[in-house]
Amino acid sequence: METLFISDLHLSPARPEKLELFKNLLRGRARQAAALYILGDLFDNFWVGNDDRTPPNPDIIQELLAFSQVNENLFIIRGNRELMLDASFKTVSGCTVLADNTVIELDGVKVLLSHGDIFCSRDIGYQRYRRFMESGFTRYVFPRLPYRLRIALSHGLRPLIRKSSVKKPKDIIDVDQVTLEQAMLECGVQYVIHGHTHRPGLYRFQLNDRAATRIVLGDWYQDDAVLVCEKGEKKAMRVAEYLVL
Numbered sequence: 001m002e003t004l005f006i007s008d009l010h011l012s013p014a015r016p017e018k019l020e021l022f023k024n025l026l027r028g029r030a031r032q033a034a035a036l037y038i039l040g041d042l043f044d045n046f047w048v049g050n051d052d053r054t055p056p057n058p059d060i061i062q063e064l065l066a067f068s069q070v071n072e073n074l075f076i077i078r079g080n081r082e083l084m085l086d087a088s089f090k091t092v093s094g095c096t097v098l099a100d101n102t103v104i105e106l107d108g109v110k111v112l113l114s115h116g117d118i119f120c121s122r123d124i125g126y127q128r129y130r131r132f133m134e135s136g137f138t139r140y141v142f143p144r145l146p147y148r149l150r151i152a153l154s155h156g157l158r159p160l161i162r163k164s165s166v167k168k169p170k171d172i173i174d175v176d177q178v179t180l181e182q183a184m185l186e187c188g189v190q191y192v193i194h195g196h197t198h199r200p201g202l203y204r205f206q207l208n209d210r211a212a213t214r215i216v217l218g219d220w221y222q223d224d225a226v227l228v229c230e231k232g233e234k235k236a237m238r239v240a241e242y243l244v245l
């Protein structure tokens, strides 16, 4: 049985072909998978709540719900676009929301799953923004605001999010190795899978004098990556390739 990982789909009306691909993925062979993990930034817009009517969000939620009725092993870790998403998301989508750092066992190996933004600790501006969004105050107040106000705020945040990632030097917005290793040590893992940086690849290093691996998932802006894991093997492929297997 295969386990699937995707992240950084950034589904939006600007890329209708990616939305179609997502639907094909969820309606096809993935339904027989052991589990499907979405490691954040499924939505392109800042998530405003379960009542989000921004297209194509209601469509996406329907697809998740239909999938979960066949395969309940559907999980999401919040990306930086989904910081306001909470456990109640399951009631509308059937999708279980996992903690920012979650350890699973994959083919007998402990694997740390994360969106990846929390490892980018050199981006001090972003971490400050994230702490504000994660504060008890924001998490209490934001969901209680009227729908239109939440939408207006999300539009206000949009240029801010875009601008900041374009302006910053590349090494600032990449994973900080020390922060990553700290999280891995705390979780007792030698293996991590995350997205967010849009720099897909397999990175090997030493941790505790033992081999450690970091897999970074690709985004769906140009490509559309899915990581397929089965019997200890991990294959990164295009969704179109996966669908014809």
Ligand SMILES: [Mn+2]
Pocket: 008, 040, 041, 079, 080, 081, 115, 117, 195, 196, 197
């Ligand atoms: Mn991200």
